[in-house]
Amino acid sequence: MASLAKDFFIGLSNNEFLNKSAKKFGARFGAERFVAGTDFDAVIPVIRELNKKKISCTMDHLGEFVTDREESERAKEKIIHMLHQINEENLECHVSIKLTQLGLDIEESFCIQNVEQILKVANDYNIFVNIDMEKYSHYRKTLEILKQLHQRYSNIGTVIQTYLYDVEKDIEELENVRLRIVKGAYKEERTVAYTFKEDIDRNFLEIAKKRLLGKAFTSIATHDHRIINELKKFIEEHQITKDNFEFQMLYGFRVDMQYQLVKEGYQFCTYIPFGEDWFGYFMRRLAERPQNLNLLVKDVFYT
Numbered sequence: 001m002a003s004l005a006k007d008f009f010i011g012l013s014n015n016e017f018l019n020k021s022a023k024k025f026g027a028r029f030g031a032e033r034f035v036a037g038t039d040f041d042a043v044i045p046v047i048r049e050l051n052k053k054k055i056s057c058t059m060d061h062l063g064e065f066v067t068d069r070e071e072s073e074r075a076k077e078k079i080i081h082m083l084h085q086i087n088e089e090n091l092e093c094h095v096s097i098k099l100t101q102l103g104l105d106i107e108e109s110f111c112i113q114n115v116e117q118i119l120k121v122a123n124d125y126n127i128f129v130n131i132d133m134e135k136y137s138h139y140r141k142t143l144e145i146l147k148q149l150h151q152r153y154s155n156i157g158t159v160i161q162t163y164l165y166d167v168e169k170d171i172e173e174l175e176n177v178r179l180r181i182v183k184g185a186y187k188e189e190r191t192v193a194y195t196f197k198e199d200i201d202r203n204f205l206e207i208a209k210k211r212l213l214g215k216a217f218t219s220i221a222t223h224d225h226r227i228i229n230e231l232k233k234f235i236e237e238h239q240i241t242k243d244n245f246e247f248q249m250l251y252g253f254r255v256d257m258q259y260q261l262v263k264e265g266y267q268f269c270t271y272i273p274f275g276e277d278w279f280g281y282f283m284r285r286l287a288e289r290p291q292n293l294n295l296l297v298k299d300v301f302y303t
């Protein structure tokens with residue numbers, strides 16, 4: 001049943017017509033619990049509030065699977081504008097980008113050019129840029145682009161999804177690169193990805209522990225209290241200092257736990273999606289946790 005619901009919402013998240021239609025309406029139907037606003041100005045007060053609570057943020061200007069050059073260029077300009085605002089407003093936050101929003105499905109060199117323009121501005125302001133990991137079909141290209149750009153810019157990193165089988169070698173090659181560790185949000189074939197939660201969780205723990213003992217900064221991105229508790233024990237046992245890793249969660253998820261981790265002295269970063277292209281993101285959150293539907297129903301009937 002859970003797997004059927006997952007397939008259903010993942011199917012919706014990939015539906016081009018629904019994605020385009022939803023853009024016209026703005027974030028609604030419960031999505032505003034997880035999407036902080038449609039433009040960056042509206043989100044600045046949210047970031048300020050979190051910063052006051054010692055929480056840093058990573059900003060995702062929503063958008064993916066773009067096939068139109070002008071749309072990719074507009075997205076790039078918006079991200080660059082956001083970087084200027086982050087600097088001017090002195091906000092404690094960095095940015096997360098998606099290569100398919102910046103032209104990966106159009107032309108690789110065009111995409112690299114766009115990312116490089118973003119990186120240059122971010123580098124001048126000492127702001128970190130994270131490349132989110134998308135579907136497996138983009139995995140190899142994403143890593144190649146990351147490695148290429150990392151030779152020229154140190155302020156770039158990416159994501160490793162622990163549902164994938166063959167990440168061990170990549171993790172080794174990326175030992176000097178800042179990484180976010182996640183379980184993985186897309187529907188992948190059994191030929192490339194684990195489907196059982198136990199396997200994905202075991203791989204998550206193995207990879208996170210390896211990274212925590214390594215040199216480069218690691219973001220542990222999960223809402224799973226079991227994983228977080230086991231890693232907290234590991235961190236204590238190995239006397240790992242708290243300045244070389246952080247926990248990350250998505251905006252609107254397990255907020256009490258976010259505050260609790262900060263109270264316990266851990267670095268914490270909230271991933272904040274914003275923008276008009278909210279539909280695919282929201283459907284993936286429903287796929288992960290159909291209980292989020294309760295919020296949707298409440299919003300429709302009680303507001």
Ligand code: FAD
Pocket residue numbers: 131132133134159161182183184185186221222223224225248249250253254270271288289
């Ligand atoms: P799950 O396996 O979803 O949940 C494990 C358990 O935790 C549940 O059984 C439940 O007991 C508990 N739990 C989870 N959520 C809640 C809740 N809201 N309330 C109460 N209990 C809860 N995926 C990508 O593919 N690419 C990315 O670039 C990417 N970036 C991400 C960035 C961040 C900051 C985060 C947090 C996630 C990101 N993801 C990304 C999504 C990720 O891959 C997972 O799909 C998503 O985080 C769900 O997995 P989970 O680890 O949170 O735990």
